[in-house]
Amino acid sequence: DQQVKQNSPSLSVQEGRISILNCDYTNSMFDYFLWYKKYPAEGPTFLISISSIKDKNEDGRFTVFLNKSAKHLSLHIVPSQPGDSAVYFCAAKGGGGSNYKLTFGKGTLLTVNP
Amino acid sequence: NAGVTQTPKFQVLKTGQSMTLQCAQDMNHEYMSWYRQDPGMGLRLIHYSVGAGITDQGEVPNGYNVSRSTTEDFPLRLLSAAPSQTSVYFCASRQGAWETQYFGPGTRLLVL
Numbered sequence: 001d002q003q004v005k006q007n008s009p010s011l012s013v014q015e016g017r018i019s020i021l022n023c024d025y026t027n028s029m030f031d032y033f034l035w036y037k038k039y040p041a042e043g044p045t046f047l048i049s050i051s052s053i054k055d056k057n058e059d060g061r062f063t064v065f066l067n068k069s070a071k072h073l074s075l076h077i078v079p080s081q082p083g084d085s086a087v088y089f090c091a092a093k094g095g096g097g098s099n100y101k102l103t104f105g106k107g108t109l110l111t112v113n114p
Numbered sequence: 115n116a117g118v119t120q121t122p123k124f125q126v127l128k129t130g131q132s133m134t135l136q137c138a139q140d141m142n143h144e145y146m147s148w149y150r151q152d153p154g155m156g157l158r159l160i161h162y163s164v165g166a167g168i169t170d171q172g173e174v175p176n177g178y179n180v181s182r183s184t185t186e187d188f189p190l191r192l193l194s195a196a197p198s199q200t201s202v203y204f205c206a207s208r209q210g211a212w213e214t215q216y217f218g219p220g221t222r223l224l225v226l
Contacts (some may be wrong), residue, residue, distance in 0.1 A: 004156070009154075034213070035214055039221070041219070042219055042220070043118070043204050043206070043218050043219050043220055044157070044204070044214075045215075045216075045217070046213055046214075046215060046216075049212065049213055063153065086172025089156060089157070089193050091156075091157075093212060098161050098169070099171070100145070100147075100164060100173060101159050101162070102157075102159070102212070103156075104156030104157045104158070105156050106154060106155055106156045107156060
């Protein structure tokens with residue numbers, strides 16, 4: 001039972017355009033969401049987060065939107081740069097289980113073409 | 115500043131062998147975790163620790179043991195390796211807020 005879903009395994013965009021990565025979840029008790037970025041042969045690095053009491057969080061080129069009624073969040077990258085090419089993981093905390101655990105999606109490979 | 119270090123980077127085991135994956139952090143973080151990542155899958159939590167001497171199971175703990183005798187170190191032991199344990203293993207540490215979670219570079223394990 002996959003509680004955090006990233007239904008697009010890959011996404012390709014042109015440099016300078018917007019990248020939109022999507023994430024859906026099924027557990028309404030998740031109370032915190034994070035996005036991680038991962039380059040090959042490296043560990044994931046934290047990118048941006050959002051609490052379930054907010055609907056938007058912005059950090060430079062990165063914005064995360066949360067739609068609780070739809071159980072959907074999205075990461076917007078504007079403008080996209082070639083260095084943004086990586087795998088992006090959506091993760092959720094809470095969900096009625098341990099507060100020490102994150103539930104991860106399968107990831108979306110973003111390729112930004114020059 | 116080393117952050118989170120993992121050794122070895124790559125290991126090949128035969129079925130039934132045991133080994134320990136090492137993880138160390140120099141940030142004095144309370145919380146440490148072990149995850150595994152399989153192809154086409156997200157990261158799954160194996161075990162975690164909320165401080166020295168305190169460990170607990172995650173989603174997929176079977177076949178693995180952990181201990182936390184010091185704040186810095188959190189080794190993961192495979193008791194009797196199985197091909198299903200072929201994966202990339204990531205250690206992570208944080209101090210409170212999830213935004214402070216740092217991952218190590220990973221250990222790629224192949225069990226034949």
